[in-house]
Amino acid sequence: MDMDxxxxxxxxxxLNAAEGALQxxxxxxxxxxxxxxxxxxxxxxxxxxxxxxxxARACGxxxxxxxRIACVRGPGSFTGVRLVLTTxxxxxxxxxxxxxxxxxxxxxxxxxxxxxxxLPYGAPITVLTHARRNLVHFQPYVSYGWSIPxxxxxxxxxxxxxxxxxxxxxxxxxxxxxxxxxSRNPRLPExxxxxxxxxxLDQLRLPSIDALRLLARHGDYDRTDIEPLYIRPxxxxxxxxxxxxxxxxxADEARTELQRLLQRAPASVE
Numbered sequence: 001m002d003m004d005x006x007x008x009x010x011x012x013x014x015l016n017a018a019e020g021a022l023q024x025x026x027x028x029x030x031x032x033x034x035x036x037x038x039x040x041x042x043x044x045x046x047x048x049x050x051x052x053x054x055x056a057r058a059c060g061x062x063x064x065x066x067x068r069i070a071c072v073r074g075p076g077s078f079t080g081v082r083l084v085l086t087t088x089x090x091x092x093x094x095x096x097x098x099x100x101x102x103x104x105x106x107x108x109x110x111x112x113x114x115x116x117x118x119l120p121y122g123a124p125i126t127v128l129t130h131a132r133r134n135l136v137h138f139q140p141y142v143s144y145g146w147s148i149p150x151x152x153x154x155x156x157x158x159x160x161x162x163x164x165x166x167x168x169x170x171x172x173x174x175x176x177x178x179x180x181x182x183s184r185n186p187r188l189p190e191x192x193x194x195x196x197x198x199x200x201l202d203q204l205r206l207p208s209i210d211a212l213r214l215l216a217r218h219g220d221y222d223r224t225d226i227e228p229l230y231i232r233p234x235x236x237x238x239x240x241x242x243x244x245x246x247x248x249x250x251a252d253e254a255r256t257e258l259q260r261l262l263q264r265a266p267a268s269v270e
Contacts, residue, residue: 010067013052013091014216015084016207017044018076018105019129019180024048025209026055030217033059035209045083052087064095070216072207073102074229075137075156076129081228089225101219102226105129106179108207108215110141110150113178115211117199119143124171125150128164128181128188131232136181138164149215158232161185169195178204 008029016023022038034055038047056063069088074081092098110125119125123143128136138157141150159167161181165188168177178201182188189202244254 011061011065012068012070012216013066014070014103014212015048015088016072016103016105016108016212017048017080017084018072018074019080019206021206022047022051022080023206023209023212024051024055025212025216026059026061027213027216030213032209032213037206044080048083048087063091066091066095066098068099068101068216068219068221070101070103070212070219070221071226072105072108072212073226074105075131075231076105078230081230085226085228092223092225097223099221099223100226101216101221102229103212103215103219104229105207106137106139106156107141107149107152108211109179109204110139110143111214112206112208112211113176113201113204114143114150115146115214116204116208117176117201118146119176121145124153124175126164126168126171126175126177128161128177128179130180130184131158134160135232136161136164136179136185137231138167138181147214149211149218156231161188164188165191168192168198175199176201178202180205 010029012027014025022044024036026034036051036055038051040047069091071084071088073085088100092100106127106129109127113119113125121144125141125143127139127141131137135158138159140153142153144151164181176199177192182200182202183205189200192198192200241251244251
C-alpha cells in the first residue's frame with residue numbers, strides 16, 4: 001500500500017505531545033489514514049518511536065517517503081515539545097525532500113473550540129493552559145468559522161489565574177474560554193460561570209484530530225528544523241543554583257557554563 005505519488009501532498013505526519021497526551025495523525029493527500037492518542041505523557045519518550053513504526057507498518061508507509069511533518073511546537077511540556085521536534089528533525093535527515101512545519105498549541109485548542117462548538121465568525125476565544133503552579137498561558141483568539149484556523153487577537157501572556165479571570169470578565173463580548181488552565185484551577189470555572197455571555201469549555205483539554213489536520217493544512221513548510229515555542233522559563237534553569245550546589249559546583253560557574261553551551265553553534269552536519 002505504498003501510495004506515494006508525485007501529485008498531492010503525499011504522506012503527512014502530525015505530532016503533538018505538548019500537554020497531557022501523545023497524539024499521532026497520519027494522512028495521505030490530506031485524507032485521514034490513521035490517528036492515535038496515548039494518554040501516557042510520562043512515557044511518551046518510550047512510546048513515540050515504537051508506535052510510529054507500528055503505524056507506518058500497518059499503513060504500508062516507508063518513513064523515508066514522508067513528505068511533510070507538522071509538529072506542535074508549544075507552549076507546553078518542555079519534554080513533550082522537545083520529543084516531537086527532535087523526532088521530526090531526525091526523520092528530516094533520513095527522508096529526502098521532507099518538509100517540516102511548526103503548529104501553535106494554543107491555536108490548536110482555539111481552533112478545536114471553534115470547530116466543535118460551531119462558533120461563528122468573529123466570536124472571541126480565550127485559551128488558558130497550565131504553565132506551572134499559579135501561572136497560566138493566556139492568549140485571545142477570534143473564530144474564523146469552521147474551515148479556517150482561529151486567528152490571533154492579542155499577544156500571549158504568562159499570568160496568574162486571578163489576573164486571567166479579571167481580564168476575561170472585563171470583556172463584554174460573548175465568547176468561549178478553554179484549556180487546562182480551567183481544569184487545573186477549579187475555582188476559575190466557578191468564577192466564570194456567573195457570566196451568562198461566556199461559554200466555559202473546561203472539558204476541552206486537548207486539540208481535536210480535525211483541528212490538528214486543519215492547522216497542518218495551513219502550515220508553513222520548509223526544509224529546516226522547527227524552533228520550539230517556550231513562554232515560561234525552564235524549571236531547571238530557574239533551579240540551577242540549587243542543582244549546582246547539590247552536585248558540588250559553584251552556582252556562578254554553572255550559569256556561565258550554561259550560557260556558553262546555549263550560545264555554542266551546533267556541531268551536527270546536515
